[in-house]
Amino acid sequence: MAPLQKRALIALVLGLVWTAILVILFVRVGGIEKFSTDATSRILLTLSFVAMLIANMFLGAPWKARYGRAVEVDERDMEILKRAPQVQLLAIMLTLAAWVIGLTEYYWDQGSIPIMWPYLMMFSTLIVSTLAQSLGVLIGYRRS
Amino acid sequence: MGDAVIRNSIRRLRFDHDEMTQEELGRLAGCTRQTIISLEQGKYVPSLELAFRIARAFDTTIEDVFEFDG
Numbered sequence: 375m376a377p378l379q380k381r382a383l384i385a386l387v388l389g390l391v392w393t394a395i396l397v398i399l400f401v402r403v404g405g406i407e408k409f410s411t412d413a414t415s416r417i418l419l420t421l422s423f424v425a426m427l428i429a430n431m432f433l434g435a436p437w438k439a440r441y442g443r444a445v446e447v448d449e450r451d452m453e454i455l456k457r458a459p460q461v462q463l464l465a466i467m468l469t470l471a472a473w474v475i476g477l478t479e480y481y482w483d484q485g486s487i488p489i490m491w492p493y494l495m496m497f498s499t500l501i502v503s504t505l506a507q508s509l510g511v512l513i514g515y516r517r518s
Numbered sequence: 519m520g521d522a523v524i525r526n527s528i529r530r531l532r533f534d535h536d537e538m539t540q541e542e543l544g545r546l547a548g549c550t551r552q553t554i555i556s557l558e559q560g561k562y563v564p565s566l567e568l569a570f571r572i573a574r575a576f577d578t579t580i581e582d583v584f585e586f587d588g
Contacts, residue, residue, distance in 0.1 A: 375552070376550055376552040376553075377550070379552075446550070447550075448548065448549035448550050448553050448568075449549065449553075449564070449565050449567075449568055450549070450550070450552075450553045450556060450562055450564075451550070451553075517561075518556060518561050518562050
């Protein structure tokens with residue numbers, strides 16, 4: 375397994391676990407109601423989201439250092455990394471479509487969407503984007 | 519365009535060079551062992567630069583390593 379492939383796999387697994395923990399915490403803390411009224415839980419959850427994104431960014435970044443005399447990342451790895459945004463774009467579009475259709479249909483009669491939802495849309499899209507990058511890298515290795 | 523295949527003799531050349539390992543070739547050519555594996559399996563077509571570096575690692579010309587079949 376190539377070093378970048380290994381990191382992408384670790385980033386994807388950790389990202390999925392972290393996301394699952396965040397979703398469980400979010401629901402257990404009180405869901406959207408608590409998130410919109412309690413500033414402390416909002417800040418804590420926001421910090422958790424940001425920490426996850428930063429951790430994932432470091433894991434997914436191409437590592438150009440050379441360990442000993444072995445090359446860590448070469449042109450094939452970089453090509454795979456360059457193609458990964460195709461998966462990211464698709465994942466982002468699907469996420470946004472799911473959010474918009476879901477929220478619009480749910481709040482159709484009300485005529486407006488509660489203010490906190492766009493906030494969660496942003497975080498979930500960022501998470502999906504980072505996870506999709508790792509997924510894109512793994513798909514790239516499967517194909518080449 | 520698109521149906522052309524670039525074949526290579528990396529595997530044979532490695533064995534001709536005292537059974538050079540993929541790791542060693544990767545080190546000499548400046549790429550990972552996984553890229554050498556991918557090249558030998560015909561899954562990856564290298565850049566011109568890497569192709570030259572592989573040829574140089576075998577102390578031969580690029581035509582001896584790669585063959586354009588199109």
